[in-house]
Amino acid sequence: MIPRIGFDTSKxxxxxxxxxxxxxxxxDKLYLEFGGKLRYDHHASRVLPGFAIDTKIQMxxxxxxxxxxxxxxxxxxxxxxxxxxxxGLTYDxxxxxxxxxxxxxxxxxxxxxxxxYRGQHTSDKFRQRLENRGIRVFTTYEIPNxxxxxxxxxxxxxxxxxxxxxxxxxxxxxxxxxxxxxxxxFAMSQIYHDRKEDVMSNFAKFETFPxxxxxxxxxxxxxxxxxxxxxxxxxxxxxxxxxxxxIDAVNYNRDVENFAIIKKIxxxxxxxxxxxAEIKSPTDMGVNMAKEGIVDDSVVRQAGIDEIVRRHFQxxxxxxxxxxxxxxxxxMDRIMGLVKAKPGHRVVAIQANRALEExxxxxxxxxxxxxxxxxxxxxxxxxxxxxxxxxRSKILSSESAALLNSVKYLAGxxxxxxxxxxxxxxxxxxLKKQMEVSDTSLDVKEVLDALAVSAVxxxxxxxxxxxxxxxHGCDMHSTHLSGSGCEKALKxxxxxxxxxxxxxxxxxxx
Numbered sequence: 001m002i003p004r005i006g007f008d009t010s011k012x013x014x015x016x017x018x019x020x021x022x023x024x025x026x027x028d029k030l031y032l033e034f035g036g037k038l039r040y041d042h043h044a045s046r047v048l049p050g051f052a053i054d055t056k057i058q059m060x061x062x063x064x065x066x067x068x069x070x071x072x073x074x075x076x077x078x079x080x081x082x083x084x085x086x087x088g089l090t091y092d093x094x095x096x097x098x099x100x101x102x103x104x105x106x107x108x109x110x111x112x113x114x115x116x117y118r119g120q121h122t123s124d125k126f127r128q129r130l131e132n133r134g135i136r137v138f139t140t141y142e143i144p145n146x147x148x149x150x151x152x153x154x155x156x157x158x159x160x161x162x163x164x165x166x167x168x169x170x171x172x173x174x175x176x177x178x179x180x181x182x183x184x185x186f187a188m189s190q191i192y193h194d195r196k197e198d199v200m201s202n203f204a205k206f207e208t209f210p211x212x213x214x215x216x217x218x219x220x221x222x223x224x225x226x227x228x229x230x231x232x233x234x235x236x237x238x239x240x241x242x243x244x245x246x247i248d249a250v251n252y253n254r255d256v257e258n259f260a261i262i263k264k265i266x267x268x269x270x271x272x273x274x275x276x277a278e279i280k281s282p283t284d285m286g287v288n289m290a291k292e293g294i295v296d297d298s299v300v301r302q303a304g305i306d307e308i309v310r311r312h313f314q315x316x317x318x319x320x321x322x323x324x325x326x327x328x329x330x331x332m333d334r335i336m337g338l339v340k341a342k343p344g345h346r347v348v349a350i351q352a353n354r355a356l357e358e359x360x361x362x363x364x365x366x367x368x369x370x371x372x373x374x375x376x377x378x379x380x381x382x383x384x385x386x387x388x389x390x391x392r393s394k395i396l397s398s399e400s401a402a403l404l405n406s407v408k409y410l411a412g413x414x415x416x417x418x419x420x421x422x423x424x425x426x427x428x429x430x431l432k433k434q435m436e437v438s439d440t441s442l443d444v445k446e447v448l449d450a451l452a453v454s455a456v457x458x459x460x461x462x463x464x465x466x467x468x469x470x471x472h473g474c475d476m477h478s479t480h481l482s483g484s485g486c487e488k489a490l491k492x493x494x495x496x497x498x499x500x501x502x503x504x505x506x507x508x509x510x
Contacts, residue, residue, distance in 0.1 A: 020204070020206070031190055034056070039101055046307050069107060069108070110172075116142050159185075211250065214250065245281075352500075372392045375389045480499065480501070
């Protein structure tokens with residue numbers, strides 16, 4: 001639930017499709033590298049309120065029938081079972097999910113390219129899973145001295161050794177589940193092969209962030225640094241663009257650092273006078289028109305700051321779980337300082353901790369049981385924020401209590417009216433005890449199941465079920481590491497969850 005809109009998706013799509021088609025029409029074929037997520041771009045929807053999470057899919061459909069999609073994935077990421085945060089899936093499983101989702105939208109994936117392949121068993125197994133589903137699979141290899149020995153890179157021993165992927169459409173979307181998947185190398189190898197067959201193909205980068213024509217210190221661009229603090233990306237002015245056009249343009253360090261090499265590769269692949277060889281800067285390679293969709297800069301500035309604070313909490317959690325180091329936390333502290341943000345700016349986090357403090361003051365009620373707090377920020381009909389909290393009880397986890405309190409508020413059900421059937425609650429708790437589950441308080445998944453059953457015969461419960469979609473996009477915070485039965489369900493409801501990542505306290509009061 002977003003109270004104010006700062007971004008017009010329709011306006012943006014018109015400008016973005018026009019820009020891409022201008023690039024397409026210069027060549028026989030365009031390899032368009034997609035940065036970020038092809039579907040469910042939650043980061044963009046958070047920092048650009050009004051940006052639809054399926055905007056990129058809408059864009060592909062507007063480009064017409066002359067589009068095909070190729071997924072890239074690194075064999076090294078398959079081997080180490082790298083996980084994407086938003087869905088908690090490994091990169092290979094994420095690709096299988098994406099293929100299924102895209103097919104439902106009548107957008108087929110033409111092929112999957114496994115990069116940096118050196119005969120890994122895990123990659124061979126993934127190849128078999130794909131081929132059993134009728135999907136073409138190709139491999140590319142690591143080229144020794146890739147950044148220094150360009151004579152080998154642009155030769156039959158370099159790009160020429162890569163498997164050529166035959167494509168039928170004029171626009172080839174190259175996407176991946178995460179960074180380092182080999183998209184750029186694959187695109188360059190395709191152009192190398194095409195040029196040998198006199199096919200005039202082109203390359204372009206489509207990345208929503210950073211937004212090249214917003215200021216370097218704009219919170220939306222700084223939020224991109226926060227999103228990539230774990231891999232050390234940072235924004236910078238594009239010196240090549242400044243030299244060529246006398247215009248400030250924002251890019252990120254890896255594109256700027258690698259451009260001199262990419263420029264030399266393009267020059268070796270293409271003949272003199274070729275339009276592709278006329279690219280003068282990393283910004284030239286891009287086709288990003290995101291600024292055209294911003295209709296209220298003050299809204300997106302605040303959204304950028306809010307996202308930076310969320311990332312602060314995310315990395316603190318990652319640190320507790322051993323997924324990032326002190327270096328990441330130090331980068332986030334620097335990024336927070338750039339926008340003068342503090343953890344206390346996340347009001348929903350303050351209220352979750354107050355709920356925990358209230359639990360600590362109660363005597364004897366939860367003796368020997370875990371104490372936690374949670375809070376959800378809603379918006380009233382006039383757009384004013386309102387926070388509902390939840391505390392752990394013998395029956396409900398704090399997340400479940402906050403959820404029930406919120407949907408009851410949205411449905412207009414008085415707080416004193418129960419919406420879950422006592423018989424259903426008792427049955428679930430009894431089953432958990434039989435299964436020797438130590439924590440018998442109902443998690444969010446169990447509460448949603450109980451609410452769905454109660455809705456069959458309880459009109460108030462039915463109204464609460466109807467109100468659940470209104471939680472999408474609402475901020476939520478927990479004082480502790482949530483269990484999978486809570487976290488997965490909350491994400492599926494579309495709540496934006498952060499946590500203090502503390503181990504739950506135990507009340508020993510008798």
